Amino acid sequence: MSKKQEIIDRTYELFSRYGDALSLSAIANATSIKKSSLYAHFDSKDHLLFHVIDLELQKFDQATLDVLKTSDSTDLKKTVSDFYYFILYYFNDPTKLVFWKRCMLMSEGPLKKKVEETHMKIHQRNIEYITTLYIDYAKTNDLDEKNVDIFRHSFMVLLLGTLYSLFVFEHRVTPYDHSFHIFWKGVQQHLHKNSLSRERL
Known part of the structure; x- marks a missing residue:
């Protein structure tokens, strides 16, 4: 699984749990990557x-x-x-x-x-x-x-x-x-x- 796909999958799960209140920090923690690295794939939350x-x-x-x-x-x-x-x-x-x-x-x-x-x-x-x-x-x-x-x-x-x-x-x-x-x-x-x-x- 690519890192981008992992981000998408974890975001789906977290969004289902927390809605749009979830943070990029939570997504970064769930995917074990730095928050700054998320911006390599997506411009914003x-x-x-x-x-x-x-x-x-x-x-x-x-x-x-x-x-x-x-x-x-x-x-x-x-x-x-x-x-x-x-x-x-x-x-x-x-x-x-x-x-x-x-x-x-x-x-x-x-x-x-x-x-x-x-x-x-x-x-x-x-x-x-x-x-x-x-x-x-x-x-x-x-x-x-x-x-x-x-x-x-x-x-x-x-x-x-x-x-x-x-x-x-x-x-x-x-x-x-x-x-x-x-x-x-x-x-x-x-x-x-x-x-x-x-x-x-």
Whole structure:
């Protein structure tokens, strides 16, 4: 393992434990190198932290993209269900869950803003991808294309509500099947062109 990779790995562990309050001195001690030597790899603590966080964001981005690329545009329920349960599965890893909680709890400042902007781009890409599938599906399945904004908003509420629930309660409280059922029931009841076609979904 290279020294740079060791720094990244130890920083991941320390960030999960202490958040952005961790110091370069703590990182140097954990890697048994001089604090000044850290600057040979990273310009500052924020530079190092963003690099570590961005690596995790890239992994999450690729994982969600892989799920969406295998989605079936002819089965909207399966597509959104697969994506929703993938999110639950991804954060079933305690290490990832703690790391992302620390990201949420970072102090206000340029680093947090940069992380939030990067995360939001991923989130928006995923939502737009699923929104496009909704529009394609609506054309042949009696859904009203005009309701795409309602669908997008409802799915965002479901996802973000689930994520915040995971971060707060972890997996001690898990009404997630029920949450998805309520979401899909709303799609059936409110997004069809007429009530007679609801059972076709």
